[in-house]
Amino acid sequence: MTDRPAELRPLLWSTGVLLAAVALHVDRLPPWCTLVILGLAGWRLVLALRGRAPPGAVPRTAIGVLLLVSVAYQFSGVSGLAGGSALLAGMGALKLLETRSRRDHFVVIGVSLFLVLAACLDRQALPRLPLYVAVTWLVCTAMAIVGTPQVPLAARAATSLAGRALALSLPVAIALFVFFPRVQGQVWALPGSGAGVTGLSNEMSPGAISELTTAYDPAFRARFSGRPPPARELYWRGPVLQNFDGYTWRREPRSIYRQSPLRYLGTGYRYRITLEPHQRNWWFALDLPVASPDREVRFTWDYMLVSLQPVRQPVSYEARSHTVVRATEPLTPLQRRLALQLPPGRNPRSVALGRALRAQVADDAAFVQALLALFRDGGYAYTLTPPKLDLDSVDDFLFNTRRGFCGHYASAFATLARAAGLPARVVTGYQGGEWNPIGAYFIVRQSDAHAWAEVWLEERGWTRIDPTAVVAPERLDRGFFEALPGAVSTTDRMLREIGWLADARLAWDTLNTWWKDEVVEFDLGSQLSLLSRLGFDSPRLSQLGALLAGAVLAWLGWILLRFGRMERRRDADALARAWRRLGERLAAAGAGREAAEGPVDYAARLRATRPVLGERVGPLLEQYARLRYGPAPAAGEVAAFARAVRALALRESD
Amino acid sequence: MQRDLAEALATLERVILGKPRQLRLCIACLLARGHLLIEDVPGVGKTTLAHALARVFGLGWNRVQFTSDLLPADIVGVSVFDRATQQFEFRKGPVFTQLLLADEVNRASPRTQSALLEAMEERQVSADGQTYVLPEPFFVVATQNPKEQLGTFALPESQLDRFLMRVELGYPDAAHERELLRSGERRDLLERVPAHLDSVRVCQVQQLVRRVHVADALFDYLQRLLRATRERADVKLGLSPRAGQGLLRAAQSWALLAGREAVLPEDVQAVFPSVAAHRLLRRDPAAAADPGEFARELLRAVPVDA
Structure with missing residues (x-):
């Protein structure tokens, strides 16, 4: 069977829209997969142009099996989103090889629509939205063209038909979005890609890092109800590190400890955090949270928020914090032992220094002041490009290099305190954040990552000490950008410093946040509150379903x-x-x-x-x-x- | 149903020779629930036609010869005092039938004419405060003689509007006239005419007529036609909306008789002269001799496609 020019048109369109849909996945697909798809599409087009018949069933089956096996091998299975999308894209391209009738073209077009859907499941960022809309429109246009072979529809007429059809379907989509009963939990939670781990890790080795990445990506956003705390108080608590081997700080893996009871003082803050996915289990909260914001999240003995599942999708939660707290009970012996642990024989000069300094002062508070004075006056400098350190990292840092960033200072401080018998630990997290005046919230970025120390003072309990603050006070007051000229790329600096660009960036961030909070994060809770605002108080699922079905049917x-x-x-x-x-x-x-x-x-x-x-x-x-x-x-x-x-x-x- | 109608037509053609088109119009008029006016000189078979129609369609029929002294009560009926019951009793007149032949309707006084026309329109009769519904179907075939003007009261235009169609029979052509002469008395033939339908089925067919499909394109054509009758300079009074409804119904009926499930412009054109000619009031009565010809000329002036 040969293709007449009239039959070339649907083929061109179905091939085109398949490739457009594949393009949405191109950075997720393995390169060989993209090449195979392009090859298959090109092969089909060449055959059609030359009027040759497509290959028979045997080669097609062979290619199909090969494709299946390769994808399964590459993604170790085809059940994940990435593997499934790759297989779908490949099979769609293979289907091109057997497109004869209108029905076959519809299959390819359907595959393209599914690929758009898969892309939506994969990434929901606002900038991709126009892309999804454009490809969907294109696919629908192809459907209009393929669907009306007798009356050849001009491309413009088909585009307008598809546009009108999509516009008409919009109310249904909105109704489904708003009213379709949301199942608690993520229906669409598919096994994630595992790539792109950002943010804080559960260990810290200041000596191993010679250059701190200044990732400008947001870590989370925080919107306070009421007055936000002053910038100096903006410590966002993350992983607490207690185990030190002389080089690396790690989290204490055992959870045999009990949370020390606390008295919350001062003003409390209520706020909502929208956390970007970071593939780790911790949630962040202003130091110090009062309780866990979610049933799925543990409030640990060292006052961390640890979720059962890694954060793979953006999450949004309400939290409460007080910036001033007091312990009401003395430190338990078990915890004290953990907080004093030092690797024997490592960093001997630092240990000696700590003990010597402690001997000079009367109490722990004075000792803390002495340590801070050491950092302030000892010729230490803040830098994002510190030299690498040898295995006795604290000794090397304190006595040789004297240059480092927050991790170095927190590590050294905790080591000196522990050496002198003062319980201490390292807390990592974020400090500060950029105020977005348009949306009235803080944007906390990866570049705001910070590490500080906590020491146990009798009568007060765990007390935050930020040695970096005395070395580079401007780091706290004005944030990172002003602190270190040259540490940031020109583009990022430009974005910050040119007035209207900065405004545009903040406006964009506001829009993006709205999109994430209100659309991507629209869950059962948001649905119920929206419904109650619309006058449906505690609707029953069946009523909701009937309402929805009725409305959709009427519209259809x-x-x-x-x-x-x-x-x-x-x-x-x-x-x-x-x-x-x-x-x-x-x-x-x-x-x-x-x-x-x-x-x-x-x-x-x-x-x-x-x-x-x-x-x-x-x-x-x-x-x-x-x-x-x-x-x-x-x-x-x-x-x-x-x-x-x-x-x-x-x-x-x- | 279609076969019955075809057979009915064939039977009628055996009785009324050489007038297939007029017969078809008569049936269309009956099926469209209209009333028929036959205008012609005496002796061309008007009465025979009415009688044959009644026979073929299995309808009961009455004949009233209109004269100048005919009273309304002679048609609709009269209340008489019954001595036995000491009450007035309504005696139904000849109008209480399914097919009424009103012979030489223009001979009666306007008062009597209007009594008939009212019954035609209302399909019921009111007497002494009582309403009597006429049987279904109710089909009036009225005849009038155009050539005889003396002592007659010609129906005014407003009354003519009540008749869906006006049909002229005309003289038979030579061949048919020869056959007519040869075969002798038609009335004997009438006695042997079989009934192909009955009143119930006639009502059913009347319902079917209403369901014959009318496309938007046909409505367009119909409206162009109606507008043309109203916009012409030589027409004093164009077709009324009621005439338009009648035209549509007649066209549907014609389409059904032709075995079509939808009305074509041809159907409208086929019935148009009969439906329109007696309703169009022209500015100059002496202008064109034949009103039917005038209607056909009007048809030719209106394009089928917009």
């Missing part, structure tokens, strides 16, 4: 009616055109119709006066009468009539 009915009418109008136009054309041909053959003559009378007259001609066009004229004056014609009848008229060749001698 209306659409059907409208499209039916549109279809009839289009058919009527096509019929009128074909009829005019037939009239012109007959007139040219010397057998024109009188204006007041009906088609059947005309046919009868032609049969009587021009028997040959009458026999040929009589049935056409009668078909026209049926189409024009009969009940609604079946699909394709008008097109068939138009084709017959086009195919009609008349001579005057007939």
Whole structure:
């Protein structure tokens, strides 16, 4: 079977939209997969252009099996989103090789739509939204073109038809989005990709890092209800590190400890945090949270928030914190032992220094001041590009390099304190955040990552000490950018410093946050609160379902009616055109119709006066009468009539 | 149903020779629930036609010969005092039938004419505060003689509007007249005419007529036609909306008789002269001799396609 040019058009369109849908996944697909898809599509097009038949069943099956095996091997299975998308894309391209009928093209188009859906599941960032819309529109346009082979639809007409269809479906989509009963938990939570781990890790080795990445990506956003705390208080608590081997700080893996009871003082803050996915288990809260914001999140003995599942999707939660707390009970011996643990024989000079400094002062508070004075006056400098340290990292840092960032200072401080018998630990997290005046919230970025120390002071309990603050006080007051000129890329600096660009960036961030909070994060809770604002208090699922089904059905009915009418109008136009054309041909053959003559009378007259001609066009004229004056014609009848008229060749001698 | 109608037509053609088109119009008029006015000189078979119609369609029929002294009560009926019951009793007049032949309707006084026309329109009769519904179907075939003007009261235009169609029979052509002369008395033939339908089925067909499909394109044509009758300079009074409804119904009926499920412009054109000619009031009565010809000329002026 060879392709005639008329059949090339649907093929071009279905190939095109498949490739467009694949393009949405191109950075997720392994390169070989993209190449295979391009190859298959190209092969099909070349065959079609040369009028050759597509390959037979055997090679197609072979390619299919090969594709399946390769994808399964690459993604170790095909059940994940990435593997599934890759397989779908590949199979869609393979389907191109057997596209003969309209139905086959529809399969390819359906695959393309599914690929768009998969892309939506994969990434929901606002900037990708126009892309998804554009590809969906394109796919629907292809559907319109492939779906109407008899009446070749111009690309513009198809685009507008697809646009109208999509616009009409929008209310249904919105209704489904708002009213479709949300299942608690993530229905669409598919196994994530595992790539792109950012943020804080559960260990810290200041000595191993020679250059701190200044990732500008947001870590989370925090919106306070009421007055936000001053910038100096903005310590966002993350992983607490207690185990030190002389080089690396790690989290204490055992959870045999009990949370020390606390008295919360001062003003409390209520806020909502929207956390970006970071593939780890911790949630962040202002130091120090009062309770866990979620049932799925543990409030640990060292006052961390640890979720059962890693944060793979953005999460949003309400939290409460007090910035001033007091312990009401002394430190348990078990915890004290953990907080004093030092690797034997490591960092000997630091240990000696700590003990010596402690011996000079009367109490722990004075000792803390002495340590801070050491950092302030000891010739230490803050840098994001510190030299690497040897295995006794604290010794090397304190006595040799004297240059480092927050991790170095926190580590050194905790080591000195532990050496002197003062319980201490390292807390990592974020400090500060950029205030977005448009959206009235803080954006806390990866570059705001910070580490500080906590020491146990009798009568006060765990107390936050930030040694970095004395070394580089501006780091706290003005944030990172002002602190270190040259540490940031020119683009980022430009974004911050050019007024309108900064405004635009903040506005964009606000919009993006709205999108994430209100659309991506729209869950059962948001749904219920929206419904109650609309006057449905505690709706039952069945009522909601009935309401939804009724509304959607009514809307679909209306659409059907409208499209039916549109279809009839289009058919009527096509019929009128074909009829005019037939009239012109007959007139040219010397057998024109009188204006007041009906088609059947005309046919009868032609049969009587021009028997040959009458026999040929009589049935056409009668078909026209049926189409024009009969009940609604079946699909394709008008097109068939138009084709017959086009195919009609008349001579005057007939 | 279609076959019954075809057979009914064939039977009628055996009785009324050489007038297939007029017969078809008569049936269309009956099926469209209209009333028929036959205008012609005496002796061309008007009465025979009415009688044959009644027979073929299995309808009960009455004939009233209109004269100048005919009173309304002679048609609709009269209340008489019954001595036995000491009450007035309504005696139904000849109008209480399914097919009424009103012969030479223009001979009766306007008062009597209007009594008939009211019954035609309302399909019921009111007497002494009582309403009596006429049987279904109710079909009036009225005849009038156009040539005889003396002592007649010609129906005014407003009354003519009540008749869906006006049909002229005309003289038979030579061949048919020869056959007529040869075969002798038609009334004997009438006695042997079989009934192909009955009143119930006639009502059913009347319902079917209403369901014959009318496309938007046909409505367009119909409206162009109606507008043309109203916009022409030589027409004083065009077709009324009621005439338009009647035209559509008649066209549907015609399409059904032709075995079509939808109305074509041809159907409208076929019934148009009969439906329109007696309703069009022309500015100059002496202008064109034949009103039917005038209607056909109007048809030719209106294109089928917009």
